[in-house]
Amino acid sequence: MIRYYQVGVEGGEAFLTNEQGVIPITQWLEFGVFSGVVVGIVYAIVEFLFDKLQLNKLATGVVVLQKSIIYLIMLILSANFIVSIIEEQIDRNLPNDSGWWIQNKVFWLVVGYFIVCSLVFSFLKIAKDNFGKGVLFNQLIGKYKKPREERRIFMFLDLQASTTIAEQLGHFKYSELIQKCFYDLNRVLTNYDAEIYQYVGDEAVVSWPFDKGLKANNCVELFFKFQDKLLKNEKLYLKKFGLTPKFKAGLHGGKLIVTEVGTIKKEIAYHGDVINTSARIQGECNKYDETLLISEKLLQKLKLHKYKLTSIGNIALKGKEEKLNLFSINRINQ
Known part of the structure; x- marks a missing residue:
């Protein structure tokens, strides 16, 4: 479009024609789309x-x-x-000598356009990385200005023997360990439609919309994929920290309230029994020497044919009057 409207081009309307006549705008649009695809591929490769x-x-x-x-x-x-291809297609001499772009107004106008676009996309990516997937968009449209009821699945993921490890490593090295573990967790999250709700010390709270968490057993598969990721990097962990981190987790799901809270610092918050119950389930892992516990209510909605399921029994969770039937989930070959 810049070329079509002759921005920075001398010669007026002559630029719009060649020996065959007027160059149609459709051809300019084709060049625009082609240029966008080429530059888009370059951006994608860099990212x-x-x-x-x-x-x-x-x-x-x-x-x-x-x-x-x-x-x-x-x-x-x-x-x-791109210029060499356009020149050949429209049969006109375009600036393509060595260093032509230094004095070319059109080129720097295009650069300015891409700088603005890059800043916008960089901002959106930084916002996504800091707020979480979909949070910025939901805040922009005010989706959770008023409390809404949703069905979600939560996993409370906690480092085993964290107190002992912290004493062994010291607070700086321990912080580096947690940072590395959560970096590895983030590398596998997107493959299982998972979202990070919060990081609390050495604990990560992972969440799914109910249907996405059930799909292909995402809420369970993520845990074991994360285990595999830690084992894959075992040599790195042993070399730097002298140990291989292991995590335990609790899974539960159901209805809860989602709303936007705060003014100076806004965030999307979840309120309801599902959150507390998920945390309590994770707290039972040490007691029964298990790495992954799940409520029967959520387990009934999953199809875990390739896993070994063991009933822990009706457990009285801390702070809850009603007992909850819990199951452990392990790989069959474990």
Whole structure:
């Protein structure tokens, strides 16, 4: 569209024509779509490499600066490639000499456009990383301004023997361990439609909309995938911390209230018995020497054919009058 409206182009309407006549706007739009796809692929590759090489663990400002430099270099290379194709297609001489982009107004206008777009998308990505998936959008539309009832599944995930480990490592090294563990947890979350509700010390609270948590047994599969991730990185943990971290978890689901709370710092909060019960179930893991416990109510809605299920019995959970039937979940070959 910049080319079509002759921004920064000398020669007036002559630019819109070639030897065959007027160049149709549909052809300009085709070039625009093609250019967008090329640059979009470049952006996707950069994002993928930063994620794959774990470069996003650097300071946010450093990451944004590095990406901006890479984007500028790739934009220059992409522009040279795109201009050469457009020149051939419309049979006109376009600026494509070495260093043509330095003095070209159109190029820098395009760069300005991509800088604005990059800042917008970077902001959205940072917001997603900090607030969680879908939280910013829900706040923008005011979905939870008034309390709403929803059905959700919660998993309380806690580091085993955390007190002993903290004493052995010291508070700085222990903090690094928790940071690394939760980084590994985040690497597997998206594959199971899971969301992080909160991090509380050495505990992570994971949540699913009810249907997504049940689908393909996501709420159970995530726990064992996280275990596998920790074992895969066992050598790294042993070298840096002298141990392999193990986690225990409690699973429960049902109806609860979701609402937006706070003014200075806003967040989406969950209120209801489901939260408390999930935490209490996780608290029973040490007592029965199990890594994953689930309520019978939630278990009945899952299809866990490849797991070994063992009834723990009707347990009186702390702070609850009514007993709850709990089951342990283990892999069959364990």
